[in-house]
Amino acid sequence: MLSQWKENRVRRISGAFGFLGFCLWFTAMYLRQRWYEVLSRSPAGASGNIYPYNFHGIALYLTHRQQTTVQVLEVAAFAFFLVGIVFDIVRRRKFQSQP
Secondary structure, three states: OHHHHHHHHHHHHHHHHHHHHHHHHHHHHHHHHHHHHHOOOOOEOOOOEOEEEEEOOEEEEEOHHHHHHHHHHHHHHHHHHHHHHHHHHHHHHHHHOOO
């Protein structure tokens, strides 16, 4: 009974990390799509849009904050999703081998 409770807990934790990873990834995708619609295609020093970002072959120019935001979201999404996968692998190995 206790092992079933632990397995369910690890399964929920794994799912939460995976879900959070997907949410962060879709947030980054939304921001990239939104920026594609509104950002300039050439550097604009006055507004701070000087950092190039390749969006499917089209150069968009971001501010430093926008560039940092999208990079952090992408890395965090990958990390959370990877942690969710690791939790699930550990759960399967630990709880599936028990009689």
